[in-house]
Amino acid sequence: MSDAGIPNGIKRPKLTTESLLAADYVEESHIRAFADALEADEQLFDQQDASSPNIPSTPVPSTSHTRIRKVSALSDFAPVNLKVKRRRKRDKDRPHDKRKDWLFLLLRWPILFFIFLFIAAEFGFYVVIRQLVNTKEWITAWRGQKGVLRKKLRSARTYEEWKAAAVTLDEYLKFDEWKKVDEDPFYDWRLVKKVRRSLRTLRDKKDARGCLGVLETCIRTNFAGVESSRLYSETFLGTKDLIESYFNELEKALEFIRETPDLSIDEKKRFFKSANTNLGISALCLSGGASFGYYHVGVVRAFLDAGLLPRVVAGTSAGGLIAALVCTRTDEELKLLLVPQLATRITACEETYNIWLSRLWKTGARFDSILWAQKCTFFTRGSMTFKEAYMRTGRILNISVIPADRHSPTKLLNYMTAPDTLIWTALLGSAAVPGILNPVVLMHKLRDGTVVPWNWGSRFKDGSLRVDIPLQALNLYFNVTHPVVSQVNPHVHLFFFAPRGSAGKPVAHHKGKGWRGNFLLSAAEQWLKHELSKNFKVIRDLELLPQILGQDWSSVFLQRFDGVVTIWPKTRVWDWFRLLRDPDPPELERMMRVGQSVTWPKLHMIENRAKIEKQIFLGRQYIRNCLRGRSAQSTPLQKPDAASVDPHIPPKSLSPHTSSDRPMSVDTDAEAAFSRGSSWFFKRGHANGSPSPASGAATPVDSAHDPLRSPAIRRKWTTELLGPASTETRPPDVDSSFAVPETPVSSQHSVRPRPRSASFLSRLRPKSFSNLSLPFTGEMKRPSRESNDVAEHAWSSDSSSDDDFGAEDRRQLRYPSVTNFDPLDDDDFQSGEEEV
Secondary structure: OOOOOOOOOOOOOOOOHHHHHHOOOOOHHHHHHHHHHHHOOHHHHOOOOOOOOOOOOOOOOOOOOOOOOOOOOOOOOOOOOOOOOOOOOOHHHOOOOHHHOHHHHHHHHHHHHHHHHHHHHHHHHHHHHHHHHHHHHHHHHOOHHHHHHHHHHHOOOOHHHHHHHHHHHHHHOOOHHHHOOOOOOOOOHHHHHHHHHHHHHHHHOOOHHHHHHHHHHHOOOOHHHOOOHHHHOOOOOOOOHHHHHHHHHHHHHHHHHHHOOOOOHHHHHHHHHHHHHHHOEEEEEEOOOHHHHHHHHHHHHHHHHHOOOOOEEEEOOHHHHHHHHHHOOOHHHHHHHOOHHHHHHOOOOOOOHHHHHHHHHHHOOOOOHHHHHHHHOOOOOOOOEHHHHHHHHOOEEEEEEEEOOOOOOOEEEOOOOOOOEEHHHHHHHHOOOOOOOOOEEOEEEOOOOOEEEOHHHOEEEEHHHOOOOOHHHHHHHHOEEEEEEEOOOOOOHHHOOOOOOEOOEOOOOHHHOOOOOOHHHHHHHHHHHHHHHHHHHHHHHOOOOOOEOOEOOHHHHOOOOOOOEEEOOOOOHHHHHOOOOOOOHHHHHHHHHHHHHHHHHHHHHHHHHHHHHHHHHHHHHHHHHHHHHHHHHOOOOOOOOHHHOOOOOOOOOOOOOOOOOOOOOOOOHHHHHHHHOOHHHHHOOOOOOOOOOOOOOOOOOOOOOOOOOOHHHHHHHHHHHHOOOOHHHOOOOOOHHHOOOOOOOOHHHOOOOOOOOOOHHHHOOHHHHHHHOHHHHOOOOOOOOHHHHHHHHHHHOOOOOOOOOOHHHHHHHHOOOOOOOOOOOHHHHHOOOOOO
């Protein structure tokens, strides 16, 4: 996708590695605004107009004026500047706190000491066991011809070389014989065989509807266990031949459904949308880890070269830096940037020790936020927002941060939760580890390009302190069911151990069967690891660990750090001494080579999954193009004739600068709710055709125009339920524009007043009972528009219907910032412009 900043007709200059690395994206005005926000006291933001919770940005108070020191008196009788001793509260007046319990104060430190003593002993035994396993594997796996083939596998420079060496090693060790046997206890091989045979038979018979029915059943996450990692851990490359042919048949069947003329566009639309929801998508999650995070560069390069880079990328701390680089550049630019020369732009730790020691003593942090902000702009391509990055590359960037206070939940920032937030401020917040970088303020970009503090100037810090891999949030927002995790955290990756082998790395002895080392060593490793986790849980639950640098560190060891596929690059002992050092080009080249070599064994498992996701994506894209072609062939006042439109011929490609050329949505409930918004919420208080409010401005709500407060509207609901009401019961102070018009009633049909003794049920009209049962019957009976035209017109100004509230109005209210992003909704789909 070309840059939006290049006019049509002008040829873009040729990209080179030197030109990309030499680019300067620093915007001084944004850096100054960020510095002013850091210097401003958070209490100053409370004085601003914070009446709009929709746009959490607040103008930064001007720093040109002299700041007024806040003064307060202890009481109305005490002078302001006179020191008055407060009377101490007695112990019985203080609220009970278990930390003040004398037993807690007496036993806290002895218990903590003994628990850490057990942890140290268990960790020592754990290291010994791991070394015993490594020694036995080295003795049995690196001798003779098997050792020569393993060295050739490890020295591969490309994925093709690695695959050739892996096939040779499988043939030498006779692992390929295991692939030919269909039976295995880790998947339902009988069901897979039936589905494969049915798909092949129906496709040969050109039975599109029968093939569609089978696909609706089998397109599920880990259907029949075919995505189990155990099925890929018996060989160096590949899995059972039955599973390989099953995925190939699924791919062909999906392509057949997309191209067949026997199914209508609506049927294809429903199928591909359902398949996308049932299967989910993959995501690449890059963990934090200080300088260990540069191993992610090799992992991303391996995905990029294989064409398997997911659309959803998440990162925290150092992983967020690489994720931002990936999501703000196109594939063409990434192939030129992900090279060893990238180390020339990695200068975060270039300062000398005397500088950072002085800063640590003065500010409590080793690094300076302003200096890091200027260096981060290269990785984020300037002051780009999450929404702008999504529109430019089609990839969805996610960065995890946590508020500076102890009790607020973790926030996952992306183009839905923080669309106009500057990415480089999110990176600084995600890297703000206590003692390394102080908490920072996130900045929000307005329509005119200026930036203001986001979330009323709240401070944020590293999200890996609580949630390093945000699997739950990714599943909620983007239906991620297949997360691929690259884990390099120093305190975590030492404990990654696959006792039965992992994908592309079978057990080194017993012909790939059994347990690593032996059963006793693998059992001891698992037991010690669970004991360490149990001791940390006891420390957390009893709140024994004190606050260090204002942070509770107990959750750092008790998170989930793995995914469906987990990649953990091997580090060296010397890497621990370079934990806060920048790599030079030779060092980055070595780290990239290690990252690629540990990713290649996992790619085949990921590739089988990506085949299905790609076909579903192409099907949704094909449907969208067909509907756009149908809409283009029809006039605005006439719907297209189905006979005159060939849905199987895609329309001409649109200009990349039009609003229609936008990335394909992930199509989740959360994304649909974000893109479409709540029509009722944004329409309240606005008449038809009224301009949208400016960013950060509060939405005025009139009680007579609010659907929840307007007596006229509430009476209309009652009128539709109970029938036409008498005009005599109408309040005199109701606005006439929202009043229900009087309906002339003849004298013979006039409603006579009933006695007060009559019951409430007897006064209800007969049709009211059917209306009351509507939520249970599933059918919505709407009043006829012809019978009440005037009332319907008055009601539509505050209606929550999507038909009355245009997509353009929703977009302007929801996206008050720079990029004009126009997600498609159901109304657009009916006109031929919906994203499937």
